[in-house]
Amino acid sequence: MTRRLLPLLLPALLLVLGTTAQAQAAGYRYWSFWDRTGTHWTYATQGPATTRPDDGAVQGFRFAVSEDSANAEQPRLQAPDFAKICAGSPAVAGKKRVALVIDFGTDADAPAARTACATVAPDATTAAALATVAEPLRYNTAALLCAIAGYPEQGCADQVTAEKKTPAPHHGPSVGILAGATAVALLAAAAIWRSRRRPHD
Template sequence: MTPQYPIRQYPIRRRLPLRGLGVLGLLLAVLGGLLGTAGPAQAVGYRYWSFWERDGGGWTYATQGPSFLRPEDGTVQGFRFAVSEDSQDSTKPRGDAGFAAICAGTPAKDGTKRVALVLDFGTSDDAPDGETPPKPRTACARVAEDATTADALAAVAGPLRYDGNALLCAIAGYPQTGCGEQVSSGSSGSSRSSGSSGSGERPATSPAADPTSTSASGGAEGDDSGPSLGLAAGLAAVALLGAAAVWQARRRRG
């Protein structure tokens, strides 16, 4: 009699059901559509007071904050309120009046210095909701020899307003509210995308900080530079459906 040997059984690997393949294919198609229709990130800017220095006949963005810079007698400096995407490309103060014209009525005095200031409150497009910008003006501040630009500004353009991070928010009381808020690129005052004194990479015309530096508080709330909410929700749905399809396939295998 022929001996009977046990037949060794090898596990058979089942293929994923065609229905599962169809579901995964559909999910990949949906994912591709979401990625393909995602729009470009919307540029954002910040509404704030920028700080400038007159260099010859033109304006250059200040490299020090108003409280650090101690201008010499005869210096011309400017502040401009505007919405800008980049502190280095901010709208410059308007007007070309020089020191002689601005400080003509302010004679020199021993133990003091004179600083000419150009104050440009911006346009109605840059103004916060419900506010009207004052007309640009100039002022001549006669201050102590060791005074900073912040001291000169306080002497002729009060009241000034600062936020908790020492960011310059208002000159001569303008604007009444808000401080370095984020707004959509090309939008008017009614289209801001975050609240006042928001954190993030907003330019800081601060009496205690370099105006070209960024805030140390991290990423801005409401930043539009990342993926859209719809795209994030779509990716989450694709992941969930994909997990369900794999679970169903394994369940049929068992």
């Protein structure tokens, strides 16, 4: 009897203990780049160094931790108005105006989000527009935008690991894991006890 139950109980114990491997998720901490399309933000298909926005365009940047572009955090300003953002920057002949939304991340650990209106040459890229209103910018050797207005001071698209938070801090295995392991152990003990009381097959 015991020999028959052990192959079933051991996988159950491994399954309980194996749940700890799912407590982490990898992501990247970086500036994502967005186009304002109609009434919503769209993840930009090109980088700011190659995008050449039209006069009157609204574009955004958001600093956050994201696993990939599919779940990247959008700028929190959900209704940016070009006319309002560029109200203090009158049109100039031979130039274009681009409204920029710069969201530095959560209020707890970053400067507040801000908007700016860049007046640049008609063929200027978004990167050039950004440089006129949010210096200093910092790039890495691969021309990846690492910092806007000096934020963050260090790092560039660094990989981070986000751990799932528990209701209360504790040391050692979680209560759920201990309870599951205990239940499996009790089942094994009961099987052994029963096998000793009954004749063996």
